[in-house]
Amino acid sequence: MELRELANALGGLTVDGDESFQVDGVASLDDAGQSDLGFVRDDVVAATLGGRAVGALIAPHGIEVGGRPAIRSANPSLDFARATGLLHPAPKPPRGIHPRAFVDPSAEIDPSAAVGPLASVGAGCRIGPGSVVHPNVAVGEDVVIGADCVLHLGCVVREGTRIGDRVILQPGCAIGGDGFGYEFDEKGEHAKVPQVGNVVLEDDVEVGANSTIDRARLGSTRIGRGSKVDNLVMIAHNVEVGAHSIFISQVGIAGSTTIGERVFFMAQSGAGGHLKIGDGAFVGARGGVIEDLEAGSRVWGFPALPERTWHRSQAIFGRLTDLVRRVRRLEKQTGGNDS
């Protein structure tokens, strides 16, 4: 692609230098060859360009890039991400239903959608324009999928799920498994509580590889618009998540907890059930929340403590032998015993 064409596709950005320079792909500055596009965030990075092979750059205005042709951008990392998508479009099966797919006759698949070989789509499903169901995906009955979604290899969507537009499901994730609910029966054994609700994934949600989002007991488990879920995350039944929240890998959220907008759960953290987590709350890695969190809270540890408290306590934890030694010395000084 010519640099000029790319700059136009990025919203009419300007090019310094040879506008007809051909870029074949994007690369990191370490790996980039002479036909690759790289990016520099600031003049600190720009200062490392000497001797690198990279052919062209996306760079902030006014930063020297060694004479290379450059697309000038107010947000080089965002525009580089977009250029990446333009230069490396994801592979997808051709539109239409592959003859080796299984689609129930009652399902409605938009003609511009694609269903790959060995994917199954159950009775009553609707799949919107431009959406892609990759090979070996399983979609249960009565699932509604909007426009321009991507269901990657081998993911699973159980019956009744509602999926908005531009939703991405990574390989192996499981949407709509039964919530984990039992009542003790007359013999004191676990009787399954049927989970007859569903899962709703709003527009622009992404769910990572092998993550699981359980269907509601009644009603819906809901992931709000633009929220992103990394790999191996567990979101239990009847959880409700607001818009633009983030769940890093291996997070677990227990049942019926309500999570606000722009909440951030770092890796391997979690929250107990029936809690309310306010907008913009932040839970550090391994944090475990067991009480409601106010909007904007920042917590770490299990059970979670305010960020500053945890950092201080954790620092002392690493020197507890010192503290014990000091107490022992005091005991000697005062004639006490340290038994």
Place this chain on the structure above:
Amino acid sequence: MELRELANALGGLTVDGDESFQVDGVASLDDAGQSDLGFVRDDVVAATLGGRAVGALIAPHGIEVGGRPAIRSANPSLDFARATGLLHPAPKPPRGIHPRAFVDPSAEIDPSAAVGPLASVGAGCRIGPGSVVHPNVAVGEDVVIGADCVLHLGCVVREGTRIGDRVILQPGCAIGGDGFGYEFDEKGEHAKVPQVGNVVLEDDVEVGANSTIDRARLGSTRIGRGSKVDNLVMIAHNVEVGAHSIFISQVGIAGSTTIGERVFFMAQSGAGGHLKIGDGAFVGARGGVIEDLEAGSRVWGFPALPERTWHRSQAIFGRLTDLVRRVRRLEKQTGGNDS
């Protein structure tokens, strides 16, 4: 369904009010409409009924429900769970082998069982009456599955697994993967130890979405009758679990550990290998057991401590800066130094 019919199906319960009242489904009290069935646990909940649309209820004897027709029950939450199953039966493929399934000719599938499209069943398998293998499930060779089991979309059962009656496998779970075992070879590299045992899931076991239960090195990894495993749980090779135990999401149990009956592992907890966990033991969220646990033990933390010890220590942890301040003050008073 008429309320009378439902009450009969629940074991001959009595109905107060209009026995011919038609209920279309169950719902939470917040969501229930005029043809929905709800339930009240006690008079505290019953007191919130005013103004709600819910049409009929399951309620304890003698509790006022605003004149609505009511099924009277000694255990409303259990009977409501059962009513849920009766009013919302799970979708399942029609009995028989779907023409788009692959079933090895040597496999024996009971005529009342169902195998969905794009599911595979290997040589020598036996699948019992009423069991359902949903689309895109993979069952390896020589697997025996009892009666009335449900294998949800995309789950995987490797060769040699033995599955009892009424077992439920949620989407994406993987039964019978190789245990993780290596010996150092002559070059000091990891030589795989073949894992030639199997997995046994006894009657009424349920395994959650994307959980993994590994086959034994020799012999069997065994999950006892009625035990329930939530999502993303890891149970390693040669683990043996007794009846009616519970593993909440993201628990990990290392190899060859023996777990008793009615043991409870809360979310994100775990146990090391080659341990014995006694009947009725309870491991709190994030607990990590590294020693044998006696029957009835309650532990938290990693390494696990007795419940009360952990709670106290954890409370002090959150105030360690106070403790340091107190020691510093003592040092000043006694003329000591706090370096």
Place this chain on the structure above:
Amino acid sequence: MELRELANALGGLTVDGDESFQVDGVASLDDAGQSDLGFVRDDVVAATLGGRAVGALIAPHGIEVGGRPAIRSANPSLDFARATGLLHPAPKPPRGIHPRAFVDPSAEIDPSAAVGPLASVGAGCRIGPGSVVHPNVAVGEDVVIGADCVLHLGCVVREGTRIGDRVILQPGCAIGGDGFGYEFDEKGEHAKVPQVGNVVLEDDVEVGANSTIDRARLGSTRIGRGSKVDNLVMIAHNVEVGAHSIFISQVGIAGSTTIGERVFFMAQSGAGGHLKIGDGAFVGARGGVIEDLEAGSRVWGFPALPERTWHRSQAIFGRLTDLVRRVRRLEKQTGGNDS
């Protein structure tokens, strides 16, 4: 198999006693019958042989095994592992492409490889001699798989992945999902950063059930030769792992971290992003690394502390009430207050 034949297959080991003794399989000493092969590690184990039914043994030289025929070995556990593989070869589909598989016409499958029913192999793939793709596996476009690999039921390999020789993928693992990367766009919402790199699994790598290894943003996520990954492990984009490292179950490694050779991550541990973990480092169970680790380091806890420090601090943690009591006593003695 005759003991003589087995001893030869193990590299020409010697047999004491009846060389023509027939062994049907291997078993643990507890379960072994008269035609089973067991093994003893040392004379402590050998002393427990009395009364056991086991028919033959692999045993160190010079150790008395009750008159049973025995293969003598300098490393009985390694040779027993090898004997296990010889006596219990894993089931595999017959060579060739099953008629119910889907293989894109442009893919090149070695004639000695096997692709099972309902497996899919995308355009441009190459699969080497002796490799086995089990049923319901999904392989995306342009994937290269070497010789003698095993892709177990239902695993997923996304486009562009490069897999060496003798690699084993356990059921349900997901190789090549998108890395988790976003930039804030003009509206302050998460814009996806396309992940256009790939995953490279070098020779002799094994990946456990339902583990996930994400493709690189640019370049490659790489797992070095002989490294072994247990179940439900998350390895993020652009991580690079050296040879012969070990990741036990439920470990999580964040993006762009570089891990050396023979590093050991115990269960449920993890490492943050953009770190360097030196050769031979050891991270204890639940350890969470947030800084670079030098070669040979041993750490535990989160944030990770040196092994000895953590053990000592953890021991004191379990007795914090004692420490508080001692401080209170000192305060009384010195007339201070303990508020």
